[in-house]
Amino acid sequence: MRCPNCGTLHNKVIDSRLTPEETSIRRRRICQSCGFRFTTYEYMDRIPLIVIKKNGRREPYNRVKLLEGLIKACKKRPISVQTLESIVDDVERQLLKASKKYIASAKIGEMVMKKLSKLDGVAYMRFVSIHREFDNVNKYKKELEELLDR
Numbered sequence: 678m679r680c681p682n683c684g685t686l687h688n689k690v691i692d693s694r695l696t697p698e699e700t701s702i703r704r705r706r707i708c709q710s711c712g713f714r715f716t717t718y719e720y721m722d723r724i725p726l727i728v729i730k731k732n733g734r735r736e737p738y739n740r741v742k743l744l745e746g747l748i749k750a751c752k753k754r755p756i757s758v759q760t761l762e763s764i765v766d767d768v769e770r771q772l773l774k775a776s777k778k779y780i781a782s783a784k785i786g787e788m789v790m791k792k793l794s795k796l797d798g799v800a801y802m803r804f805v806s807i808h809r810e811f812d813n814v815n816k817y818k819k820e821l822e823e824l825l826d827r
Contacts, residue, residue: 678706682713698766726772727779738772738780740765747789750804754797764792783808798824 680688685708692705702719726738747761768788772780786808793801802821811817 678717680708680711680713681715683708683711685710696762696766698763700766700770725778728785729779729781731782735779740769743768743785743789746804746807747793747800750793750807751797751800752803754800756797756800760796764789764796767792794824794827 678688679686687709688706689709690704691707691714694703695701696703696718700720704717704719705714706717707714720740727735728738729735744761744765747764748758751761768785771788772785786804790801790805790808793804801824802817805811805820806817809816809820811820
């Protein structure tokens with residue numbers, strides 16, 4: 678594991694524990710060269726899941742990409758990264774239970790939107806506006822009215 682600060686491979690694990698969901702192991706590390714502390718997560722290697730994009734293109738499922746999308750939607754919102762990681766964990770569990778090799782990106786988006794709608798309305802609207810590709814204000818307004826009615 679390279680140190681994100683100085684790039685050396687000399688680091689030591691100083692703490693290791695299961696995440697609350699027990700789906701991964703969190704390891705606190707310290708670089709023996711520069712003293713920088715950082716966290717890594719270890720996940721079970723699973724059968725690759727292929728995501729079918731809206732244009733028909735296929736690509737491997739990428740946990741980091743999903744988490745980054747959530748982080749962008751929740752920018753400047755009072756939502757912790759741990760909460761967002763929990764959402765990603767829940768979505769992954771649902772995907773594994775379905776035991777399908779191929780999944781539409783729209784299906785993953787709907788799973789995330791369902792969780793975000795319960796968590797934060799602003800983050801939900803941000804995510805929806807990108808995921809559903811709103812091309813005019815009326816679609817955005819309609820979605821907002823539906824959210825407010827819930």
